[in-house]
Amino acid sequence: MQEFCAAGVCPVSALGLGAHEREWLGRLCPDAQSVLVYLFPYFAGRRPGNLSLYARGRDYHAVIRDALTPVADRLCERHPAHRFAVLADDSPLPEVRAAVLAGLGAAGQNGLLIHETYGSYVVIGTIAASLPIAAAQQRPRACLGCGACVRACPARAIGAAGVDPARCLSALTQRGGDVSAEEAALLRQHPLAWGCDACQTACPMNRDVPLTETPAFRENLIDSLDADALDGLTRRAFLEKYPGRAFTWRGPAPLRRNLALQRGADTQQTENPS
Numbered sequence: 070m071q072e073f074c075a076a077g078v079c080p081v082s083a084l085g086l087g088a089h090e091r092e093w094l095g096r097l098c099p100d101a102q103s104v105l106v107y108l109f110p111y112f113a114g115r116r117p118g119n120l121s122l123y124a125r126g127r128d129y130h131a132v133i134r135d136a137l138t139p140v141a142d143r144l145c146e147r148h149p150a151h152r153f154a155v156l157a158d159d160s161p162l163p164e165v166r167a168a169v170l171a172g173l174g175a176a177g178q179n180g181l182l183i184h185e186t187y188g189s190y191v192v193i194g195t196i197a198a199s200l201p202i203a204a205a206q207q208r209p210r211a212c213l214g215c216g217a218c219v220r221a222c223p224a225r226a227i228g229a230a231g232v233d234p235a236r237c238l239s240a241l242t243q244r245g246g247d248v249s250a251e252e253a254a255l256l257r258q259h260p261l262a263w264g265c266d267a268c269q270t271a272c273p274m275n276r277d278v279p280l281t282e283t284p285a286f287r288e289n290l291i292d293s294l295d296a297d298a299l300d301g302l303t304r305r306a307f308l309e310k311y312p313g314r315a316f317t318w319r320g321p322a323p324l325r326r327n328l329a330l331q332r333g334a335d336t337q338q339t340e341n342p343s
């Protein structure tokens with residue numbers, strides 16, 4: 070089955086890449102001319118839980134790679150003189166900008182891509198190509214500019230310039246190491262142990278979105294983790310217990326810290342990055 074719901078292409082020249090991004094892309098795909106962009110819907114319903122919705126199924130990085138690698142292989146066979154490299158939200162490439170330029174949606178005030186049907190419940194995969202490919206003109210429906218995401222953000226992370234990643238709870242819950250007193254206060258009040266869905270839940274473009282048809286995003290879901298589930302686990306044991314999950318890449322330490330803060334416990338003993 071085809072996991073992605075939409076595909077488009079944008080020229081690399083339109084992305085406005087900085088020197089670091091250009092150098093990085095050049096190493097992966099020398100003389101990259103185009104970026105093929107694919108959207109993968111992941112919404113599987115709103116069941117209670119303390120993991121962000123995107124992290125409850127199989128790790129989306131792996132889902133994207135599994136889906137796009139055969140596409141890139143076919144392109145290589147058809148165009149043997151060119152290079153095609155799969156990227157799965159694991160690079161400095163500005164995926165949201167690429168998706169907007171490819172006509173697949175609009176950039177929301179919350180910094181996420183908004184697709185007309187699936188709202189912001191999509192993850193973005195790309196294939197960088199040395200082949201110049203003409204981009205089709207599409208007119209995506211824009212973000213409504215309603216400000217619901219701004220009002221819903223518990224960290225006040227959304228401003229006129231977009232989302233401040235230093236304040237965003239999605240990033241903060243995933244960060245290892247110490248947190249400041251202000252950050253600890255935010256984490257204490259936050260209902261999730263991993264990620265943050267507040268701006269997406271509030272967004273009217275996410276109302277009544279269809280459920281994903283991708284089995285990896287709708288089967289074997291883990292909605293929640295508690296302290297008992299993490300108790301005594303080394304990093305290796307954690308990865309073995311929860312293979313192929315997006316919430317494992319930092320090991321168990323950030324999750325333990327977040328859960329401890331929610332319980333009001335002293336976090337000093339949860340910072341061990343084991």
Ligand code: SF4
Pocket residue numbers: 179221222223224225226227232236237238239265266267268269
């Ligand atoms: S993910 Fe959460 S903290 Fe980050 S911008 Fe959205 S509502 Fe704010």
Ligand code: SF4
Pocket residue numbers: 177178179212213214215216217218219268271272273274
């Ligand atoms: S809540 Fe409103 S302003 Fe924010 S991304 Fe959604 S449509 Fe745009």
